[in-house]
Amino acid sequence: MAVTAATATGRSLLEQHGFIPAADGSSYRPRDxxxxxxxxxxxxxxxxxxxxxxxxxxxxxxxxxxxDIPGAARRSSAATPSPRTAPSARRRAR
Structure with a gap:
């Protein structure tokens, strides 16, 4: 993990929270x-x-x-199958 700061205030803040300057001088790392x-x-x-x-x-x-995750391709309404309905049962008269 590496942390960077763009300003002196940011660098000071990182050091207050225990981050240690890395060897490259432009980033910080957490303490061991x-x-x-x-x-x-x-x-x-x-x-x-x-x-x-x-x-x-x-x-x-x-x-x-x-x-970051691309959305799924949308289907056209013509390609969407219509829901099937179950045939209604006939009632017998007694």
């Missing part, structure tokens, strides 16, 4: 030893903090969202 729950916690806390400070944040988990 976090399990999935801990990782989710620091990402969520940093995102909420960013929004509270008026910074935009984007978290991309690599999971497709509905806008």
């Amino acid at each position: 030893g976090l399990d999935e729950r801990g990782l989710l916690g620091v990402v969520t806390a940093a995102e909420a903090h960013a929004y509270a400070d008026g910074l935009s944040a984007r978290v991309d988990l690599g999971i497709p969202t509905p806008p």
Whole structure:
């Protein structure tokens, strides 16, 4: 996982939440030893903090969202079969 910040305020915010500058100097990584729950916690806390400070944040988990999934092709009304109705049973007179 890598995290980037476009401003000094964003970089400071990431460091406040325990993110460590990566060797390339342009991104951050979470501190070592976090399990999935801990990782989710620091990402969520940093995102909420960013929004509270008026910074935009984007978290991309690599999971497709509905806008990423193409819609199914629509069928024309002529191609849609009409529902069949069961014949009604006749009643016998006694």
